[in-house]
Amino acid sequence: MSLIRRIDLRDADSSVDYRAAVPRADFDIEAAVPAVHAICEEVRTRGLDAIVEFGERFDGVRVDDIRVAPEVMQAALDNLDPDIRAGLEESIRRLRATCANEVEQDAVTDLGPGARVTHRKVPVGRVGLYVPGGLAPLVSSVLMNVVPAQTAGVESIALASPPQKEFGGSVHPTILAACALLGVEEVYAVGGAQAIAMFAYGVGPCQRVDLVTGPGNIWVVTAKRILKGQIGIDSEAGPTEIAILADDTGNAAYVAADLISQAEHDPLAASVLVTTSERLAADVEHELEQQVAATKHTDRITTSLGGRQSGIVLVRDLEQGLDVVNAYAAEHLEIHTEDAADWAARVRNAGAIFVGPYAPVSLGDYCAGSNHVLPTAGCACHSSGLSVRAFTKSVHVIDYSAAALDEVAGHVVTLAEAEDLPGHGAAITVRVAR
Known part of the structure; x- marks a missing residue:
């Protein structure tokens, strides 16, 4: 019996909700x-x-x-x-x-x-x-x-x-x-x-x-x-997650190791492979058996890989695979395909994108120069990872001279009256001769 389940979406039509098709861990x-x-x-x-x-x-x-x-x-x-x-x-x-x-x-x-x-x-x-x-x-x-x-x-x-x-x-x-x-x-x-x-x-x-x-x-x-x-x-960051988009050029040993790397964090961690290749899926399953048995946190990893939040998703082509990973909006997304940079450029929803076989998530966890505090649970469709911007706020500073205020005063008064806020208009007219 495989450590990780399979989800076959190759016959799915446009009515399928891909985000629901790849469920996440219960984190209530x-x-x-x-x-x-x-x-x-x-x-x-x-x-x-x-x-x-x-x-x-x-x-x-x-x-x-x-x-x-x-x-x-x-x-x-x-x-x-x-x-x-x-x-x-x-x-x-x-x-x-x-x-x-x-x-x-x-x-x-x-x-x-x-x-x-x-x-x-x-x-x-x-x-x-x-x-x-x-x-x-x-x-x-x-x-x-x-x-x-x-x-x-x-x-x-x-x-x-x-x-x-x-x-x-x-x-x-x-x-x-x-x-x-x-x-x-x-x-x-x-x-x-x-x-x-x-x-x-x-x-x-x-x-x-x-x-x-x-x-x-x-x-x-x-x-x-x-x-x-x-x-x-x-953000409200939940259990860690990795999704990997791969075709038949993917290296099964690399893919399995990367799935394990995130499963190691937590029994609720999610490890998802989205692939066009049945051969790669089978090879990854074999690699998982070998690598999980040899790693330190075997019980934790086995629980994570066997949970409802993890799986190998079979897709008919990379276009469908791209739709799946965009819907899933993973915290970490690896691209193991031919022309990986081109496919990565078309991803809309991911906390961080790792391009090609030599950019594993573990690199981003430590030494890539990127930040590993990232949106989880599908929040990458609207939120970003931690950055300098998260520690700043924006303030508009408005600096107008008397002449500049006079130029726009009529518009301000008209709009204030349209909203039935005459006091707003009066704050202009008290400064500007009509």
Whole structure:
């Protein structure tokens, strides 16, 4: 029996909803709302005491001083494996380079003499960054959140990650080392929904933030939904997912390894191959059997690949395959076809697109220079991944002289009267002789 199911869409007609044909994992935020709302309310009303109690309940360790001392972070950096440090430094270098090119300049429009509108880009004042630490200490997420925030010019950055019983209730040392490497001095050993509530309400030593970014489990995602409005959020990122569009030129070993790479994250992770080739499908199934048996997290990966959210989708040609992947709108989309760059250029919906056999998702997770905090659950059809832009906001600055106002005054008064808002018109006429 294959580790992963097949879905045959080769005979599907135009009435088939491809997004529904490739189902995702059950990730019911609404079901989690009552419990998460209760956590957020406890943090809002009881403050630090609630955070400490939730840490003891959910993370198995009591942490009375939730802020990590600077010397603990520096010690983590001093003790960091040199090879890991070198990898982090190279990842930071590449990400800083791409982020620098994302910085938007103010757009100035002169509409006539003395009439100027400036579209100014302003960094968010203070942000809270969340870094998961449950099934794996996602040190790369430190980089992916911090570097674009710093590049955008954010002046105040706080970071939270779950306390680790193994490390005496502190944040995982590798995460602390990355923070020290990046100059982040404000780090809290707080995880889950309580971390998002801490950011939103300003609890204990943590002042409230304007924006929260970063991935997390269903408790984190639900808290972001509940508190959106109190704070800005990047997205409601759920379990990770990969889709691969491949024809018969695809390398089965590469494809299988890449499907496994995302299945390794979480039992709810989605791994989807969309292919025109039955031969490739069979070869990938064989490779999965071999590679999963040899990998570390066999049980987790097997659960993910066998879940309803994963599958091998057979399509009649690449045009249909393109329709399927655009409808699915994957967080990560790999293209393993002849003329891969041409097909990639026609993709509308994906968090990030990886072109050809030598651009696996794992590259983007660490050292490509791209960001790995990306929209999931089909949200790539309307949302973008984390970037410098996520940490800025736009402000229109209107600068008109008396002569410029006089030139357009009649139109403003006419439109105000059309809306039955005479006070609007009066604010013009009091300045301009009619």
